Amino acid sequence: MYKALVYVTLKPSILDPQGNAVQVGLNSLGFDNVKDVRIGKYLEVTLEAEDKASALAQTEEMCKKLLANPVIENYRFDLMEV
Amino acid sequence: MYKALVYVTLKPSILDPQGNAVQVGLNSLGFDNVKDVRIGKYLEVTLEAEDKASALAQTEEMCKKLLANPVIENYRFDLMEV
Numbered sequence: 251m252y253k254a255l256v257y258v259t260l261k262p263s264i265l266d267p268q269g270n271a272v273q274v275g276l277n278s279l280g281f282d283n284v285k286d287v288r289i290g291k292y293l294e295v296t297l298e299a300e301d302k303a304s305a306l307a308q309t310e311e312m313c314k315k316l317l318a319n320p321v322i323e324n325y326r327f328d329l330m331e332v
Numbered sequence: 333m334y335k336a337l338v339y340v341t342l343k344p345s346i347l348d349p350q351g352n353a354v355q356v357g358l359n360s361l362g363f364d365n366v367k368d369v370r371i372g373k374y375l376e377v378t379l380e381a382e383d384k385a386s387a388l389a390q391t392e393e394m395c396k397k398l399l400a401n402p403v404i405e406n407y408r409f410d411l412m413e414v
Contacts, residue, residue: 251367257374272375275398281390283380285333292339292374293354298365308363316357 252297252305256327258318259290293317296332305329334379334387338409340400341372375399378414387411 260266266288273287295312299305309327318325342348348370355369377394381387391409400407 259374259376269375272398276377276394279394279397281379281394283390284377284394285380286376286378288376290374290376292341292372293351294341294368294370294372295358295366296368297363298367308365312358312361312363312366315361316354 251332252299252302252329253332254293254295254297254305254309254327254329256293256295256309256313256317256325257290258293258313258323258325260288261322261324264322290323291317302329302331333414334381334384334411335414336375336377336379336387336391336409336411338375338377338391338395338399338407339372340375340395340405340407342370343404343406346404372405373399384411384413 269287269289273284276284297305299308306329309329313325314320351369351371355366358366379387379390381390388411391411395407396402
Protein backbone atom coordinates (compact mmCIF):
# COMPACT_ATOMS: atom_id res chain seq x y z
CA MET A 251 0.00 0.00 0.00
CA TYR A 252 1.20 3.45 -0.84
CA LYS A 253 0.09 6.84 0.35
CA ALA A 254 0.37 9.77 -2.05
CA LEU A 255 0.45 13.25 -0.52
CA VAL A 256 -0.85 15.51 -3.28
CA TYR A 257 -0.53 19.30 -3.21
CA VAL A 258 -2.70 21.21 -5.68
CA THR A 259 -2.05 24.96 -5.95
CA LEU A 260 -3.39 27.71 -8.17
CA LYS A 261 -0.92 28.85 -10.80
CA PRO A 262 0.78 32.10 -9.76
CA SER A 263 -1.01 34.08 -12.50
CA ILE A 264 -4.46 33.01 -11.27
CA LEU A 265 -6.29 35.27 -8.79
CA ASP A 266 -7.06 33.68 -5.43
CA PRO A 267 -10.08 35.39 -3.84
CA GLN A 268 -10.27 32.80 -1.06
CA GLY A 269 -6.65 33.51 -0.16
CA ASN A 270 -7.28 37.25 -0.24
CA ALA A 271 -10.25 36.83 2.12
CA VAL A 272 -8.09 34.91 4.58
CA GLN A 273 -5.38 37.57 4.33
CA VAL A 274 -7.89 40.32 5.13
CA GLY A 275 -9.16 38.21 8.02
CA LEU A 276 -5.65 37.74 9.42
CA ASN A 277 -4.89 41.45 8.99
CA SER A 278 -8.02 42.44 10.87
CA LEU A 279 -7.15 39.99 13.66
CA GLY A 280 -3.99 42.01 14.20
CA PHE A 281 -1.58 40.11 11.96
CA ASP A 282 -0.66 43.18 9.94
CA ASN A 283 2.60 41.60 8.84
CA VAL A 284 0.85 39.01 6.63
CA LYS A 285 1.56 40.09 3.06
CA ASP A 286 0.04 37.29 1.01
CA VAL A 287 -2.03 34.13 1.38
CA ARG A 288 -2.56 31.51 -1.30
CA ILE A 289 -4.84 28.55 -0.71
CA GLY A 290 -4.58 25.15 -2.28
CA LYS A 291 -5.73 21.61 -1.68
CA TYR A 292 -3.94 18.86 0.14
CA LEU A 293 -5.01 15.28 -0.55
CA GLU A 294 -3.92 12.00 0.99
CA VAL A 295 -4.63 9.18 -1.44
CA THR A 296 -4.14 5.62 -0.22
CA LEU A 297 -3.71 3.15 -3.06
CA GLU A 298 -2.65 -0.40 -3.68
CA ALA A 299 0.11 -0.86 -6.25
CA GLU A 300 2.62 -3.52 -7.18
CA ASP A 301 5.64 -1.26 -6.88
CA LYS A 302 6.59 2.35 -6.41
CA ALA A 303 6.94 3.06 -10.15
CA SER A 304 3.41 1.89 -10.79
CA ALA A 305 2.07 3.94 -7.85
CA LEU A 306 3.90 7.01 -9.19
CA ALA A 307 2.48 6.60 -12.68
CA GLN A 308 -1.04 6.09 -11.38
CA THR A 309 -0.94 9.08 -9.06
CA GLU A 310 0.31 11.23 -11.92
CA GLU A 311 -2.62 10.08 -14.04
CA MET A 312 -5.15 10.72 -11.24
CA CYS A 313 -3.83 14.26 -10.84
CA LYS A 314 -4.19 14.93 -14.55
CA LYS A 315 -7.62 13.35 -14.86
CA LEU A 316 -9.42 14.41 -11.69
CA LEU A 317 -7.49 15.90 -8.80
CA ALA A 318 -6.13 19.02 -10.48
CA ASN A 319 -7.37 21.28 -13.24
CA PRO A 320 -4.23 21.69 -15.36
CA VAL A 321 -5.56 24.88 -16.93
CA ILE A 322 -5.40 26.86 -13.70
CA GLU A 323 -3.65 24.60 -11.20
CA ASN A 324 -0.25 23.07 -10.58
CA TYR A 325 0.24 19.87 -8.64
CA ARG A 326 3.04 17.94 -7.04
CA PHE A 327 3.07 14.88 -4.84
CA ASP A 328 5.17 12.76 -2.54
CA LEU A 329 4.75 9.03 -2.34
CA MET A 330 5.40 6.87 0.71
CA GLU A 331 4.94 3.20 1.44
CA VAL A 332 2.55 2.48 4.30
CA MET B 333 10.19 37.69 4.82
CA TYR B 334 9.09 34.20 5.67
CA LYS B 335 6.77 31.81 3.94
CA ALA B 336 4.77 29.37 6.06
CA LEU B 337 3.45 26.25 4.34
CA VAL B 338 0.44 25.24 6.41
CA TYR B 339 -1.28 21.85 6.12
CA VAL B 340 -4.72 21.57 7.70
CA THR B 341 -6.24 18.09 7.84
CA LEU B 342 -9.38 16.65 9.35
CA LYS B 343 -8.75 14.61 12.48
CA PRO B 344 -8.78 10.88 11.71
CA SER B 345 -12.05 10.34 13.64
CA ILE B 346 -13.91 12.96 11.56
CA LEU B 347 -15.85 11.80 8.49
CA ASP B 348 -14.66 13.27 5.17
CA PRO B 349 -17.54 13.25 2.65
CA GLN B 350 -15.53 15.33 0.16
CA GLY B 351 -12.73 12.76 0.28
CA ASN B 352 -15.24 9.94 -0.13
CA ALA B 353 -16.72 11.64 -3.20
CA VAL B 354 -13.27 11.94 -4.77
CA GLN B 355 -12.56 8.28 -3.97
CA VAL B 356 -15.80 7.20 -5.68
CA GLY B 357 -14.86 9.41 -8.63
CA LEU B 358 -11.41 7.85 -8.92
CA ASN B 359 -12.86 4.35 -8.60
CA SER B 360 -15.36 4.99 -11.38
CA LEU B 361 -12.58 6.40 -13.59
CA GLY B 362 -10.95 2.97 -13.36
CA PHE B 363 -8.66 3.51 -10.38
CA ASP B 364 -10.13 0.59 -8.44
CA ASN B 365 -7.00 0.32 -6.33
CA VAL B 366 -7.67 3.61 -4.52
CA LYS B 367 -8.70 2.62 -0.99
CA ASP B 368 -9.03 5.96 0.77
CA VAL B 369 -8.91 9.69 0.07
CA ARG B 370 -8.73 12.41 2.72
CA ILE B 371 -8.85 16.06 1.73
CA GLY B 372 -7.32 18.94 3.60
CA LYS B 373 -6.22 22.50 2.99
CA TYR B 374 -2.82 23.75 2.00
CA LEU B 375 -1.99 27.41 2.64
CA GLU B 376 1.04 29.47 1.75
CA VAL B 377 1.24 32.45 4.10
CA THR B 378 3.86 35.11 3.38
CA LEU B 379 4.68 37.22 6.42
CA GLU B 380 7.23 39.70 7.63
CA ALA B 381 8.93 38.87 10.89
CA GLU B 382 12.09 39.87 12.71
CA ASP B 383 13.40 36.36 13.11
CA LYS B 384 12.40 32.75 12.64
CA ALA B 385 11.25 32.29 16.24
CA SER B 386 8.84 35.18 15.92
CA ALA B 387 7.52 33.90 12.58
CA LEU B 388 7.00 30.45 14.12
CA ALA B 389 5.08 31.85 17.09
CA GLN B 390 2.90 34.02 14.87
CA THR B 391 2.08 31.22 12.44
CA GLU B 392 1.14 28.98 15.36
CA GLU B 393 -1.21 31.69 16.64
CA MET B 394 -2.77 32.23 13.18
CA CYS B 395 -3.47 28.50 12.89
CA LYS B 396 -5.15 28.42 16.28
CA LYS B 397 -7.19 31.60 15.72
CA LEU B 398 -8.27 31.37 12.09
CA LEU B 399 -6.66 28.86 9.77
CA ALA B 400 -7.70 25.63 11.48
CA ASN B 401 -10.67 24.60 13.57
CA PRO B 402 -8.96 22.78 16.46
CA VAL B 403 -12.15 20.89 17.32
CA ILE B 404 -12.14 18.86 14.12
CA GLU B 405 -8.83 19.64 12.41
CA ASN B 406 -5.13 19.13 12.93
CA TYR B 407 -2.51 21.42 11.48
CA ARG B 408 1.22 21.46 10.91
CA PHE B 409 3.45 23.87 9.07
CA ASP B 410 6.92 24.36 7.65
CA LEU B 411 8.61 27.72 7.65
CA MET B 412 11.12 28.97 5.11
CA GLU B 413 12.90 32.24 4.60
CA VAL B 414 12.16 33.91 1.25
